[in-house]
Amino acid sequence: MKPALLILLVISLALLGIAVVLWMFLLLHRMVDNCRTTWRKHIADEWLERLLPVLENLEPVAGLPQIQSHAKLEAVLALVGDLNERFRGQYRERLKEVLVHIGGEDYGLKLVHHRHAKARVHGCALLGWTGLNPNVDFALEHCLRDADGQVRVEAAYSLSIRQECGVALHAVLESLREGGCLESERVRDIVRKFAPTHVRELAGLLAQADSAREKVLLLDAISVAADLAQSGVVAAQLTHPAPSVRAAAVRTLEKLADPAHMEQVAALTTDTDPKVRLAVAEYAFSMGRNAGARYLLWQLAQDVNFDVQRVATRGLATLKGDFWERLREGCHQDALLESLVEEALEAASPTLVRS
Amino acid sequence: MTSPPVEWTQSLWFTEGVWLTSMIILIIQCSQNSIYLFNIFLALPEFIHARARASRLSEWWMITSEATPPVSILVPAYNEEATIVESVRSMLTLRYPEYEMIIVNDGSKDQTLERLIAAFNLRPVKRAIPHRLSYQQVLGVYACHDLPNLVVVDKSNGGKADALNAASDMASHPYVCSVDADSLLDSDALIRAVRPFIDHPETTLAVGGTIRVANGCTVLAGQVLEVRPPRHWLELFQAVEYLRAFLLTRMAWTRSDSVTIISGAFGIFRRDTLLELGGYAHGTVGEDMELVVRMQRWAAEKGVNHSVCHVPDPVCWTEAPSSLKVLSRQRTRWQRGLCETLWRHRNMLFRPRFGRVGMLALPSFVIFDIISPLLELLGLVLVPLCYLAGILSLDFFLAYFAVVFSFGMCLSLSAMILAEYTLEHERKVRDLIWLGVGAIVENLGYRQLNTWWRVKGIWQFLRNKKGWGEMTRRGFNERPHGG
Numbered sequence: 070m071k072p073a074l075l076i077l078l079v080i081s082l083a084l085l086g087i088a089v090v091l092w093m094f095l096l097l098h099r100m101v102d103n104c105r106t107t108w109r110k111h112i113a114d115e116w117l118e119r120l121l122p123v124l125e126n127l128e129p130v131a132g133l134p135q136i137q138s139h140a141k142l143e144a145v146l147a148l149v150g151d152l153n154e155r156f157r158g159q160y161r162e163r164l165k166e167v168l169v170h171i172g173g174e175d176y177g178l179k180l181v182h183h184r185h186a187k188a189r190v191h192g193c194a195l196l197g198w199t200g201l202n203p204n205v206d207f208a209l210e211h212c213l214r215d216a217d218g219q220v221r222v223e224a225a226y227s228l229s230i231r232q233e234c235g236v237a238l239h240a241v242l243e244s245l246r247e248g249g250c251l252e253s254e255r256v257r258d259i260v261r262k263f264a265p266t267h268v269r270e271l272a273g274l275l276a277q278a279d280s281a282r283e284k285v286l287l288l289d290a291i292s293v294a295a296d297l298a299q300s301g302v303v304a305a306q307l308t309h310p311a312p313s314v315r316a317a318a319v320r321t322l323e324k325l326a327d328p329a330h331m332e333q334v335a336a337l338t339t340d341t342d343p344k345v346r347l348a349v350a351e352y353a354f355s356m357g358r359n360a361g362a363r364y365l366l367w368q369l370a371q372d373v374n375f376d377v378q379r380v381a382t383r384g385l386a387t388l389k390g391d392f393w394e395r396l397r398e399g400c401h402q403d404a405l406l407e408s409l410v411e412e413a414l415e416a417a418s419p420t421l422v423r424s
Numbered sequence: 425m426t427s428p429p430v431e432w433t434q435s436l437w438f439t440e441g442v443w444l445t446s447m448i449i450l451i452i453q454c455s456q457n458s459i460y461l462f463n464i465f466l467a468l469p470e471f472i473h474a475r476a477r478a479s480r481l482s483e484w485w486m487i488t489s490e491a492t493p494p495v496s497i498l499v500p501a502y503n504e505e506a507t508i509v510e511s512v513r514s515m516l517t518l519r520y521p522e523y524e525m526i527i528v529n530d531g532s533k534d535q536t537l538e539r540l541i542a543a544f545n546l547r548p549v550k551r552a553i554p555h556r557l558s559y560q561q562v563l564g565v566y567a568c569h570d571l572p573n574l575v576v577v578d579k580s581n582g583g584k585a586d587a588l589n590a591a592s593d594m595a596s597h598p599y600v601c602s603v604d605a606d607s608l609l610d611s612d613a614l615i616r617a618v619r620p621f622i623d624h625p626e627t628t629l630a631v632g633g634t635i636r637v638a639n640g641c642t643v644l645a646g647q648v649l650e651v652r653p654p655r656h657w658l659e660l661f662q663a664v665e666y667l668r669a670f671l672l673t674r675m676a677w678t679r680s681d682s683v684t685i686i687s688g689a690f691g692i693f694r695r696d697t698l699l700e701l702g703g704y705a706h707g708t709v710g711e712d713m714e715l716v717v718r719m720q721r722w723a724a725e726k727g728v729n730h731s732v733c734h735v736p737d738p739v740c741w742t743e744a745p746s747s748l749k750v751l752s753r754q755r756t757r758w759q760r761g762l763c764e765t766l767w768r769h770r771n772m773l774f775r776p777r778f779g780r781v782g783m784l785a786l787p788s789f790v791i792f793d794i795i796s797p798l799l800e801l802l803g804l805v806l807v808p809l810c811y812l813a814g815i816l817s818l819d820f821f822l823a824y825f826a827v828v829f830s831f832g833m834c835l836s837l838s839a840m841i842l843a844e845y846t847l848e849h850e851r852k853v854r855d856l857i858w859l860g861v862g863a864i865v866e867n868l869g870y871r872q873l874n875t876w877w878r879v880k881g882i883w884q885f886l887r888n889k890k891g892w893g894e895m896t897r898r899g900f901n902e903r904p905h906g907g
Contacts, residue, residue, distance in 0.1 A: 074820060074823040077450075077454070077823045077826065078823050078826045081823075081826035081827055081830035081834070082826060082830050084830065084831060085830040085831075085833050088834040088837035089837065091841050092841055092860045095841045095845055096853055096856055096857065098845070099856055103851065103853070154485075187476055187479075190476075190479075219476070219480060223480065252623075252624055252626060252627075253622065253624070253625075254489075254621075254622040254623075254625055255489075255491065255622060258485075258491045261490075282626075375552075376596075405555075408550070408552035408553065409552040411550045412551055415549060415550045
């Protein structure tokens, strides 16, 4: 046989042999993994029975046994995490005590110094559930300077749910500016969680922010904080060159229920970006009591963008009044507008099917 | 007259010609298998990346967070009376904070619409239709009180792309998810599929989910209760093929940033981009691939920073054809769709302007999915015949079939091992053994049959054959394990 063909034959058969061996390993791995899963389920069941009376305050936390092995601790931590998420904070305070008692906090503090980023992310997530402890806050703040962006995001999230930590929002945002972390919608959630306790800081950061994305996140957070006193700072963003910022500013004014800047918002009915005009239509709908808002809706009902038209028409149909009658009378020349009016009428009527 | 056969087969030019052809076939086969093997290694870090993303963005966080975007699910249905109600029920059980479902009855000749109306107590409603995309006339829109997120659109027949365009046009959420009416979504499929949109909302244009074969699984009330591999050989081969050819390859493409296919059975797109692109293209049976290639082209031409990716953990279950006749129709149609897309976008080939899609993904389709099947089929016929005629040596014959079968088996097994190791779909050891057997045996006939269907598909494309061909369905409840 020619050497080249022989080599090809040997390589092909060797690869097949390797694949078969790997298959055998997979079978073995699955057998072991199935055993581990069964064991973890068993541990979880056993601990659920122990935890329920503790969570219901029927038994003391100190009555729970200490956990020595990491594998067992991981199984119990998974259960505790599950309970924390499923009951949405119902047992949160008690679970914090449980975590400290079983060594979850110490374990988390060790994990945040692990060499693998995945373990550090896991450690940050774990520390987020734990109770008041300056060491934990310090460790999480330290993770805000981690080289890995995901670790920084997870640390920021954990700090955001530990309301008492007292970390400055600008420090959190600064840590997230690098590596494109701000792009993630998870960061929106983080900034929102900081919002109620950092309203003044939000306004200051908004004025200083350079990137459009950061401004959008801060505007969104101001809308969650619902502090009408910040509407002036928000309105200043209505002329920002980025459409995403203009749209976010309009949405924030809508959430703040601010009628004072309607004229500035009205100037955006002719904005080039349909997302901005859509935000204006939603703002005008929510300001429906105001005649000026109904005029805006009437204007936007004749917009070139269908989504804007739909919101405006539905708004007018709900609010009724002169502009709605004007729209109904004048819609017959435009088949699409006419069908939008019919759709809005049906949607506004409680006796008909709502779609 | 010509010389007797024995003489011309022994002539130098003929022997050299056969030898050269056989060598080209062997080299193509070797490089194709090596690239597939390389894809497995390329897919591995992407699986790890997807797993890390899944642990960061937990399902509970996504369900409770306002950061999770609302999605419109688009379901085109044509003659789907057997499965449509169960599919819709399956989608109604999705764990997702905010979504609407738009089912489009694309002029079905059977009782698809009537079954939907009866099952969900639908009533006609008034809906404004903007016609931003091109599609056939809408005959009626139906909705119901109890399920405000369900809308059924009845329209004249225009094909799958036409139905999807109608649904996209009527969708109200920023993301649209196309799902086949004969498919079942896992209850967490949607929440898992939107993760890339959470991580990179500005740049992610489209995301594809994993399609798996439901044959053999226990299905009840639109939910896959017990995952089992199919018992029937043909269905088992397809289950392995879905892991090898679709899941692994698409993960590798995601890694190399060159995804050009998102299956029509389960894919999520940004609605504004879809509308800007003019929706799905008419006149092709490969509308899913065509859309993604067009999207890549549009992004490259506009200089848009973008990503199109595949995520492995969200699963959409589909009913695999259980007869050779139906499977043959499906595969030749897929091949025609591929040829049509490549032909439409031929000027993207080898153009650096289109990045890895133009330089890597599309040329590899041409080489490995158009040229290679022709050569593979030629090799399967030519090599044994030439060996029997004494033109090719036994050495070459053995080496050729070692490459075809051993390499093929290695690839199928490796793909199955990687997918099962990372995703842990099959929990039972005996099911893994069965899948492994399927991965080995599929190389002894099934893959060759597939090659033949591909060649047939190319031939049908060249003859300008159009249409989908009939796909008969048994429905999810009529299987051996069917429950």
